[in-house]
Amino acid sequence: MQRFFVNPEEIQGQEVVFAPARSRQIARVLRLKNGQNCMVLDNRGGELLVELTQVEAGACRAVIVERAEAQRERIDLLMLLSLTQREKFEWMLQKCTEVGVSTFQPVITSRSLVQQPAQTIAKYERWKTIIWEAAEQSARSRLPELLPPAGLAEAVAEAARRCQRCLIPWEGEKARTLKGALAGPAVGSVALFIGPEGGFAEGEVQQAVNASFNVVTLGRRILRMETAAVVSAALVLHELESTEADDGGTGSSGPIG
Numbered sequence: 001m002q003r004f005f006v007n008p009e010e011i012q013g014q015e016v017v018f019a020p021a022r023s024r025q026i027a028r029v030l031r032l033k034n035g036q037n038c039m040v041l042d043n044r045g046g047e048l049l050v051e052l053t054q055v056e057a058g059a060c061r062a063v064i065v066e067r068a069e070a071q072r073e074r075i076d077l078l079m080l081l082s083l084t085q086r087e088k089f090e091w092m093l094q095k096c097t098e099v100g101v102s103t104f105q106p107v108i109t110s111r112s113l114v115q116q117p118a119q120t121i122a123k124y125e126r127w128k129t130i131i132w133e134a135a136e137q138s139a140r141s142r143l144p145e146l147l148p149p150a151g152l153a154e155a156v157a158e159a160a161r162r163c164q165r166c167l168i169p170w171e172g173e174k175a176r177t178l179k180g181a182l183a184g185p186a187v188g189s190v191a192l193f194i195g196p197e198g199g200f201a202e203g204e205v206q207q208a209v210n211a212s213f214n215v216v217t218l219g220r221r222i223l224r225m226e227t228a229a230v231v232s233a234a235l236v237l238h239e240l241e242s243t244e245a246d247d248g249g250t251g252s253s254g255p256i257g
Helices: 020-029 086-099 117-137 152-162 204-210 225-246
Strands: 003-005 015-017 037-041 046-056 059-069 076-082 103-108 165-169 189-194 213-216
Touching: 003 117, 015 046, 020 046, 020 059, 037 059, 076 086, 076 152, 076 225, 086 103, 086 117, 086 225, 103 117, 103 152, 152 165, 152 189, 152 204, 152 213, 165 204, 165 225, 189 225, 204 213
Parallel strands: 003 037, 076 103, 076 189, 165 189, 165 213
Antiparallel strands: 015 059, 037 046, 046 059
């Protein structure tokens, strides 16, 4: 069944009035028909089963059949991503959304391929669209948040404020694993900092450590930036969700922010 995130103003009483861009997708791309059901999410925790009543390229409408609460995402994962070339950065946004990342923080480090925040302004709407589509495809219950770009010092300080546990994978660490760093009292919010292609410059890892980040290893192999992002996100979520299951779902899970 097709799933669509909509803006709150598109839900009008017992009816959903889809925005023009979404209407074109429904009618021309997906070729849905009157009478078909789909799922609508309001990004506020609501999940609506709807039946299409009007399917036209310029205007699609649906009547609400059933209202329910969307399944809660219990682990908030904030991913700090060093800015890099467009294709690679967009790929990380897409795949990490599919895996379950809750918030993305683009970061400018000394070796980032992008060095000025202004260089990202024109890309933000495209990035949000990539996240939106990936969230629908992977049956997410909420849209991940995309934060404005920040320098390293600002980014790590904000991550430490938001999250209960902060991790920075680094090839110089040989002992502490992700699993070991996540051991102990249950946590519901974690930050992960993925460095640029050339690695962190001297002093940057220490800056993160000074801001309460724990340095971890991802194993013996040196991973590409985009591989490290997806692998580490998947490992963190697997570890925390497995711990929750073992505890009967009683772990803490306060939201980021």
